[in-house]
Structures are given as structure tokens and as C-alpha cells.
Amino acid sequence: MKTLEDALEEITPTPDPDFVADMEWRMRQGFPPQRKRRLPRIDLARFRPRQVAAVTASAGLAAVVAVALIGSDGEQPATPVQQQFEPVDAGGGGSGGEDARAAAEPAPGPRSPALRRALSAEATEAAPDLAFRDRPGNIAPGAEVRRIERSAGITLASDPDEFDDLSDAIFRTADRRNGFVLQSSFTQGEEGLSSGFFELRVPSAQLQQTLNELSRLATVRTRSESGTDVTAPFVSLRERLRTAGALRTSLLRRLEVAFTDTAVDSLRRRLEIVGNRISRLREQLRGMRERTEFATVVVELVDEDTGAVTGETDEAIDDAVGSFEDILNFLIRAAGVLLPIGLVGGIGWLAVARARRRARERALA
Amino acid sequence: MKRRLQRSCGMSGEAIAERMSGSFEATASTPSEAFEALYRRAFPRVYGYVATLLRDRAAAEEVTAQAFERAYRKRRSFTPSRGTQEAWLFGIARNAALDELRRRKRRAVLETDPEDVHAVGLDDEADGAIRREAVRAALGRLAPRERELVALKFAGGLSNEEIARVLGISESNAGTRLHRTLEKLRRDCDEDA
Numbered sequence: 001m002k003t004l005e006d007a008l009e010e011i012t013p014t015p016d017p018d019f020v021a022d023m024e025w026r027m028r029q030g031f032p033p034q035r036k037r038r039l040p041r042i043d044l045a046r047f048r049p050r051q052v053a054a055v056t057a058s059a060g061l062a063a064v065v066a067v068a069l070i071g072s073d074g075e076q077p078a079t080p081v082q083q084q085f086e087p088v089d090a091g092g093g094g095s096g097g098e099d100a101r102a103a104a105e106p107a108p109g110p111r112s113p114a115l116r117r118a119l120s121a122e123a124t125e126a127a128p129d130l131a132f133r134d135r136p137g138n139i140a141p142g143a144e145v146r147r148i149e150r151s152a153g154i155t156l157a158s159d160p161d162e163f164d165d166l167s168d169a170i171f172r173t174a175d176r177r178n179g180f181v182l183q184s185s186f187t188q189g190e191e192g193l194s195s196g197f198f199e200l201r202v203p204s205a206q207l208q209q210t211l212n213e214l215s216r217l218a219t220v221r222t223r224s225e226s227g228t229d230v231t232a233p234f235v236s237l238r239e240r241l242r243t244a245g246a247l248r249t250s251l252l253r254r255l256e257v258a259f260t261d262t263a264v265d266s267l268r269r270r271l272e273i274v275g276n277r278i279s280r281l282r283e284q285l286r287g288m289r290e291r292t293e294f295a296t297v298v299v300e301l302v303d304e305d306t307g308a309v310t311g312e313t314d315e316a317i318d319d320a321v322g323s324f325e326d327i328l329n330f331l332i333r334a335a336g337v338l339l340p341i342g343l344v345g346g347i348g349w350l351a352v353a354r355a356r357r358r359a360r361e362r363a364l365a
Numbered sequence: 366m367k368r369r370l371q372r373s374c375g376m377s378g379e380a381i382a383e384r385m386s387g388s389f390e391a392t393a394s395t396p397s398e399a400f401e402a403l404y405r406r407a408f409p410r411v412y413g414y415v416a417t418l419l420r421d422r423a424a425a426e427e428v429t430a431q432a433f434e435r436a437y438r439k440r441r442s443f444t445p446s447r448g449t450q451e452a453w454l455f456g457i458a459r460n461a462a463l464d465e466l467r468r469r470k471r472r473a474v475l476e477t478d479p480e481d482v483h484a485v486g487l488d489d490e491a492d493g494a495i496r497r498e499a500v501r502a503a504l505g506r507l508a509p510r511e512r513e514l515v516a517l518k519f520a521g522g523l524s525n526e527e528i529a530r531v532l533g534i535s536e537s538n539a540g541t542r543l544h545r546t547l548e549k550l551r552r553d554c555d556e557d558a
Binding site: 004005007008009010011012013014015016019020022023026027030031033359360361362363364365 | 397401404408409412413416417422425426429430433434437438460463464466467493496497500501504509510513515518519520547550551554
């Protein structure tokens with residue numbers, strides 16, 4: 001008597017010989033695909049509303065996070081060049097609108113705070129004229145002489161005991177180069193002088209020689225130079241001054257032939273306004289001429305013991321920390337985008353896999 | 366287990382030992398050779414399982430070919446820690462068979478008996494033939510899930526552990542279900558007799 005198990009094995013279907021031969025051939029060929037591979041079809045009708053809602057909500061959340069991150073990328077810290085426009089001419093009349101705006105632009109380059117402060121003050125002083133730099137194409141290409149504002153900064157390291165001698169040498173250098181020291185100061189530390197600051201004005205033509213002489217006074221820690229072409233605003237100022245002069249002449253002529261008191265008063269008021277404008281333009285032109293003819297040199301004195309190795313090491317550490325922060329920021333931003341996408345993808349994949357498994361199992365129900 | 370495999374597939378003792386332990390790399394010099402070895406020892410059983418499940422010879426051939434094709438493509442993704450090669454292969458075959466069932470909505474066809482051109486005639490072995498017919502009829506009355514269990518065990522020649530892997534259930538659960546199904550089948554056969 002055969003057992004049930006034996007009977008079950010005996011009734012097992014066996015493959016047809018032709019099919020066996022076909023499979024043997026396919027095996028030898030490495031199972032070539034029988035038909036074109038298709039992308040897996042997702043039968044949306046088989047998903048439950050809750051699954052669809054969960055996937056949709058996750059996708060929405062990921063999209064919101066991604067958009068927020070991209071948006072925050074757009075709100076980068078202020079760029080080094082910030083522009084501000086302020087009205088500077090309250091009574092300039094009709095044409096005063098143009099010169100009623102000014103721009104403040106921090107000078108590029110120097111890393112020292114003191115040097116930056118000095119150059120920033122310089123830039124603020126020049127602000128009314130620098131408004132022209134913001135206009136595209138306003139470079140006065142045909143000007144015969146270029147007007148360039150130059151500035152430089154140099155940091156000298158020395159023994160604080162020699163600061164007095166150095167100070168004298170700096171003054172002598174400025175004199176020798178037909179310049180002058182606009183301001184100077186020293187910082188007193190616990191153990192005496194710790195740093196010094198000098199702001200020099202030297203003829204622009206003498207700038208390189210001055211810097212070379214200053215460099216020979218002590219160990220140079222840092223040195224920077226910058227130049228800004230202000231030819232266009234200079235030319236513009238000169239033209240406006242010429243126009244204002246012509247207007248004044250015209251008004252004077254009209255005043256000579258004015259008959260009524262009202263006309264005389266009106267012309268006088270206008271002459272007064274034009275006179276003020278001419279004064280202001282002359283002042284600006286003079287200031288600009290001085291700034292282009294005289295370069296600004298900021299000299300800093302630092303203690304050689306505290307600056308030398310420590311400074312470089314600090315700088316290196318700062319650079320390393322900065323690089324690390326950059327990498328970390330990038331990774332955080334990337335993770336902020338990739339994690340939600342991965343999460344949504346994972347949830348979607350799980351939902352699809354589960355739905356497919358359930359659908360398959362239903363075939364046996 | 367070994368006895369059944371040797372009898373149904375003509376497998377040698379070494380091949381059975383390989384099947385019990387190995388990854389594709391461990392059983393042959395290249396994955397392709399290892400897959401060929403798996404194909405040789407599992408092909409008739411995969412076909413038997415799929416044919417029992419689908420009850421359609423043509424569909425069973427198509428699905429079997431499809432299952433081996435998929436398995437061949439994914440052979441490098443097989444990891445021994447997740448079960449034997451057979452369990453992995455039967456899992457692929459099961460998915461393909463269930464997809465086919467869903468596609469063709471063959472639930473009604475499942476109720477019919479499969480045609481078996483190689484079945485032994487009644488004249489050759491009368492008692493055995495009657496017994497087989499009774500078993501076949503009782504098998505036809507089983508629920509599809511129960512019939513699948515029987516197919517995995519007797520057509521596929523899988524162990525309870527491998528059946529559990531294929532079905533995604535625990536080994537003890539697989540054993541219990543199989544025992545109950547066989548008892549039910551036995552009772553049905555006895556009633557027929």
C-alpha cells in the first residue's frame with residue numbers, strides 16, 4: 001500500500017520533453033530574455049486611500065523642505081560690497097535729483113580691522129561721488145587722464161620697545177615723500193605698548209616708494225593695495241560744475257535786465273541755490289582731486305612676539321575651521337535635501353512592495 | 366528529505382550536500398556554473414510546483430522559464446544568510462506564478478485538475494492509479510493556499526524551513542500548516558476510498 005506522500009509525489013506534473021530541451025538550450029545561452037523588459041506597472045487602483053495619502057503627504061513634506069532649503073540658500077549673508085543711497089542735496093532744485101543720491105562702498109582688501117575702519121571712513125567721505133560707479137557703463141572711456149583713488153595697508157612687526165623709533169621713521173618717510181600723517185595712535189597693553197596705528201597721505205605717484213621704504217623699517221606681516229577708478233564721477237562732477245556755472249552766468253544776465261521786484265527776488269533765490277550747488281560741487285571736486293592725488297596708507301605696528309608664529313597658526317586654524325564649516329554646511333544642506341527624498345522613496349518603495357505582496361497573496365485567497 | 370530529493374530528481378549525495386549549504390560562489394568556480402548546477406537539480410521540481418499551482422501546462426512552462434530567467438539575472442543578489450538556493454529560487458517562481466494567476470485571473474481554473482501526459486495508465490497499475498486519482502481529487506478540493514503548501518513540499522521537495530522562507534512565515538507555522546493539510550488530505554482520501 002502506497003502512502004499518501006508517495007502518491008503526492010507521483011501525481012506531480014513533469015515537464016514535457018520539448019520544454020526540457022528548450023530550457024536546456026536557454027540555460028546554455030544564459031537565459032536570454034523572452035520579451036522586452038518593461039517598467040514595473042503600478043496599479044494605483046489597488047492602493048488604499050491611506051497609503052496614497054501617506055505617500056502624497058511625504059512627497060509634499062519633502063518638497064516643502066527642499067524649497068525651504070533652496071530658499072535659505074538664496075538668502076546668503078550680505079555680499080562684501082553693500083550699496084546705500086542717501087539724499088544729500090535737499091535744495092538742489094530740478095536737476096538736483098541726480099546729485100541727491102550717494103553710495104557708500106567699503107574698500108576692498110585689507111584684513112586688519114583698523115585698516116578697514118580707516119578705508120571705510122575714506123569711502124564714506126567719497127560717497128556722494130561714488131554713486132556714479134553703480135551705473136553700468138559709466139567708466140568715461142575717453143578721458144585723457146584717469147583718476148584713481150589708491151589706498152594701501154601694511155602691518156609691521158617689531159619689538160614694542162622700538163615702536164617710538166619706528167614711529168619717527170614713519171613720520172620721516174611721509175615727509176620725505178611729500179606726504180603727511182593724518183592720524184596716529186598707540187595701544188597700551190599690560191606690559192607697555194602693544195600696537196600702533198598710522199594713517200598717512202602721500203602723493204599717489206609716491207605710493208610704491210613709500211610702501212617700499214616702510215617695508216624696510218621692520219618685518220612686514222601683511223601688505224595690501226587697492227585702487228578704484230573714479231574718472232567717470234570726476235568727469236561728471238566737472239561737467240555739472242560747468243553747467244552750474246553757465247546757469248549762474250545766465251541768471252546774472254537775466255537779473256541785470258529784470259524790471260519787477262518779483263522777478264528780481266525769484267532770480268536771486270535761484271542764484272542763491274545755484275551758488276550753493278556750485279560750492280558743493282567744487283568741494284566735492286576738490287575732495288576727489290585730493291583723494292586721487294594723495295593715496296591713503298595705513299600702517300599698523302604689532303608686537304613681533306605675539307604676532308609671528310601665533311598669527312600664522314591662528315590663520316591656519318581659522319582656515320581649517322572655515323573649510324570644515326564649509327564642508328559641514330554642504331553636508332547638512334545635502335542631507336536636508338537627500339534625507340526627505342530618501343525617506344519618501346523608502347516609504348513609497350515599502351508601500352509598493354507591500355501592496356504587490358498583498359495583491360499576489362490575494363491570488364491564492 | 367535526502368531520500369525524496371534523490372528519488373524525484375536523481376540527485377547525488379554531493380549535490381544534495383551542496384544544496385543544503387552553499388552560495389553560488391561556494392558550490393562552483395563561477396556563479397554561472399553554480400546556477401547551472403542549481404538549474405539541473407531544481408528545474409523539474411520548480412516546474413512541478415508551478416504546474417500544480419497554475420493547473421495549466423502552457424502557463425506553467427512560461428512561468429518556469431520566466432522564473433529561471435529572473436533568477437539567472439539576479440543570481441548575484443543571492444545571499445546564503447537569507448536561505449538556501451532552492452528557497453530563493455522557489456520564492457522567485459512563486460512570485461512569477463502568482464503574478465500569472467493575477468494576470469489571467471485563473472482562480473476558477475485552479476479548481477480543475479492538471480493534465481498529465483506522463484501519468485501511468487489505469488491498466489498498468491490499477492490500485493496505484495485509483496489511489497492517485499483519489500489523492501488528485503482530494504488535492505483539488507483543498508484551498509489554494511493548502512494546495513500550494515503541498516506543492517512546495519512534494520512537487521518542490523522543500524524542507525519546512527525552506528517552505529517557511531518562501532511563504533514568509535515561521536518554520537513551526539509551516540510545519541503545523543503542512544501537518545494539518547496532510548491530515549485533511551488523508552481524511553478526504555480515506556472518505557473517497
